[in-house]
Amino acid sequence: MSIKTIAGVEVNVNDEGYMEDASQWTKEIASEIAKEEGVELTDKHFEVIDFVRGKISAGEGLTIRGIGKSGVVNAKEFYALFPGAPLKKVTKISGVPKPTSCI
Amino acid sequence: MKKLLILGAGTAGTMMANKMRKTLSRNEWDITIVDQFKTHYYQPGFLFIPFGIYSKNDVIKPKNDFFPVGVNVIFSEISKIEPKDNRVILGDGVALKYDYLLIATGTRTAPEETDGLLGSLWYKDIFDFYTIDGAVALAEYFKTWKGGKLVVNITELPFKCPVAPLEFVFFADAFFTERGMRDKVDITYVTPLPGAFTKPRATKMLGELLEQKNINIIPDFNIMEVDNDNKKIIDFGGQEIPFDCLVTIPTNLGADFIETSGLGDDMNFVKTDKHTLRQVDHDNIFVIGDAANIPTSKAGSVAHFAAEIVEENLMCAIEGRELTATFDGHANCYIETGYGKGTLIDFNYDTEPLPGSFPFPGLGPFGLLKVTRTNHYGKLLFRWIYWHILLKGKDMPIESEMQMAGKKL
Numbered sequence: 001m002s003i004k005t006i007a008g009v010e011v012n013v014n015d016e017g018y019m020e021d022a023s024q025w026t027k028e029i030a031s032e033i034a035k036e037e038g039v040e041l042t043d044k045h046f047e048v049i050d051f052v053r054g055k056i057s058a059g060e061g062l063t064i065r066g067i068g069k070s071g072v073v074n075a076k077e078f079y080a081l082f083p084g085a086p087l088k089k090v091t092k093i094s095g096v097p098k099p100t101s102c103i
Numbered sequence: 104m105k106k107l108l109i110l111g112a113g114t115a116g117t118m119m120a121n122k123m124r125k126t127l128s129r130n131e132w133d134i135t136i137v138d139q140f141k142t143h144y145y146q147p148g149f150l151f152i153p154f155g156i157y158s159k160n161d162v163i164k165p166k167n168d169f170f171p172v173g174v175n176v177i178f179s180e181i182s183k184i185e186p187k188d189n190r191v192i193l194g195d196g197v198a199l200k201y202d203y204l205l206i207a208t209g210t211r212t213a214p215e216e217t218d219g220l221l222g223s224l225w226y227k228d229i230f231d232f233y234t235i236d237g238a239v240a241l242a243e244y245f246k247t248w249k250g251g252k253l254v255v256n257i258t259e260l261p262f263k264c265p266v267a268p269l270e271f272v273f274f275a276d277a278f279f280t281e282r283g284m285r286d287k288v289d290i291t292y293v294t295p296l297p298g299a300f301t302k303p304r305a306t307k308m309l310g311e312l313l314e315q316k317n318i319n320i321i322p323d324f325n326i327m328e329v330d331n332d333n334k335k336i337i338d339f340g341g342q343e344i345p346f347d348c349l350v351t352i353p354t355n356l357g358a359d360f361i362e363t364s365g366l367g368d369d370m371n372f373v374k375t376d377k378h379t380l381r382q383v384d385h386d387n388i389f390v391i392g393d394a395a396n397i398p399t400s401k402a403g404s405v406a407h408f409a410a411e412i413v414e415e416n417l418m419c420a421i422e423g424r425e426l427t428a429t430f431d432g433h434a435n436c437y438i439e440t441g442y443g444k445g446t447l448i449d450f451n452y453d454t455e456p457l458p459g460s461f462p463f464p465g466l467g468p469f470g471l472l473k474v475t476r477t478n479h480y481g482k483l484l485f486r487w488i489y490w491h492i493l494l495k496g497k498d499m500p501i502e503s504e505m506q507m508a509g510k511k512l
């Protein structure tokens with residue numbers, strides 16, 4: 001764990017740059033992290049981020065399927081908003097833990 | 104009479120019917136088990152069918168052969184669970200009351216979830232091997248196939264028996280080599296995972312095996328659709344992979360009625376406490392096998408290890424005690440690597456697959472994360488164990504809790 005200053009605020013992050021305390025998160029922080037990830041945030045992005053933060057604070061898991069069923073975006077739009085590795089990117093930007101896959 | 108109702112008579116449900124009939128008094132407890140089908144499939148055998156090693160008859164037996172005396176068996180579709188009223192509605196509208204419910208309805212393949220998968224090439228150049236029909240159709244196809252691009256694609260996580268697609272490509276390599284046409288077959292393994300498997304050491308070991316066997320791997324591929332006209336699979340990021348023969352592991356979903364009964368997650372797997380194996384919202388419902396959304400492999404071995412835990416906790420609940428048994432997510436999977444050899448992985452929620460020997464430290468006879476002939480015999484032996492010991496709910500000489508002895512960190 002280390003401390004990183006993002007958008008002028010000191011926050012706790014892990015080795016991969018994921019925030020460790022979701023309550024430290026702000027929209028400004030999200031925009032900063034998004035820039036590092038090569039994403040420019042729009043209102044649509046924030047709708048998805050709201051959904052993601054809601055899911056995590058309710059203690060629920062996050063899947064691409066779940067986001068695709070959310071009514072906010074479908075899976076294809078989700079990939080277009082957060083290209084490459086959408087789940088990894090959206091969680092990092094939303095200040096929540098990186099999802100783990102277990103099989 | 105009090106009532107225990109078991110939904111699903113596959114691996115887990117059958118095993119539990121046998122166990123609970125021994126444990127619960129016949130004077131006090133009625134046990135009923137419900138399934139839509141009369142045939143029991145030995146699913147691990149599906150892997151061997153496309154390569155002509157097993158035929159359909161090697162993997163089927165009547166379900167009725169495996170139920171103990173004193174259990175009511177109903178062959179019917181299950182339509183809904185109404186947990187508030189403690190009852191289950193069957194397809195024909197009949198309602199069954201229960202005091203305790205055990206859900207063991209497993210998972211099914213859902214090719215309809217991917218655009219184009221059920222298109223014009225389905226069972227012509229596109230096959231699955233997770234169903235008996237798919238495995239048999241693919242066996243026929245391979246008999247006369249002239250070669251080309253063989254693409255094996257995992258659609259989405261989680262899916263049952265996560266090592267089966269790897270075994271499939273290892274077998275394919277050996278099969279086409281033995282037929283003298285390996286140079287005409289280009290094998291590609293396409294997965295949404297970042298590598299051959301999830302955990303670091305097993306991923307490294309299995310990734311190296313793929314490389315040795317000249318099997319290409321394309322990781323991080325999340326399929327969006329199948330283009331039947333141009334014979335390509337396309338992912339959400341726009342990447343395209345051409346195929347001549349596509350072998351798909353379709354999306355795996357829990358039973359539909361789990362969703363309509365309000366008990367499931369995004370993929371209709373029952374929300375289950377990963378340690379107690381009790382449904383998270385209802386104290387008189389337990390879950391076992393592939394139907395549960397617990398973070399471990401969906402495999403027969405997991406259901407076997409979980410059975411002891413469910414039995415103990417069910418008895419605790421019935422007798423009004425605290426639940427004392429804790430499941431550790433133990434999984435134990437033999438992996439066929441072709442040419443009469445195999446490897447073995449043993450792991451749980453917290454410990455990744457490690458090298459070593461199993462089940463006896465230093466002695467084995469099975470080697471963990473090693474390719475040996477004995478491991479292959481372990482897998483073949485598993486079919487006998489499955490029919491004769493596992494389904495009957497008898498004990499095996501293997502601890503249900505994962506053991507660290509014999510493993511190298």
Ligand SMILES: Cc1cc2nc3c(=O)[nH]c(=O)nc-3n(C[C@H](O)[C@H](O)[C@H](O)COP(=O)(O)OP(=O)(O)OC[C@H]3O[C@@H](n4cnc5c(N)ncnc54)[C@H](O)[C@@H]3O)c2cc1C
Nearest residue numbers: 111113114115139146147181208209264392393402403404
């Ligand atoms: C190709 C392949 C290879 C495999 N290899 C291995 C291996 O090597 N080792 C290993 O440990 N595991 C392996 N597995 C996995 C193993 O077969 C499963 O994990 C195991 O069978 C799960 O048992 P279950 O009881 O949870 O589900 P199942 O055995 O699938 O049983 C579920 C039952 O519920 C019934 N059902 C579902 N919905 C309804 C409904 N609405 N109404 C009525 N009935 C319903 C079904 O008819 C079925 O009989 C493999 C699986 C496959 C497909």
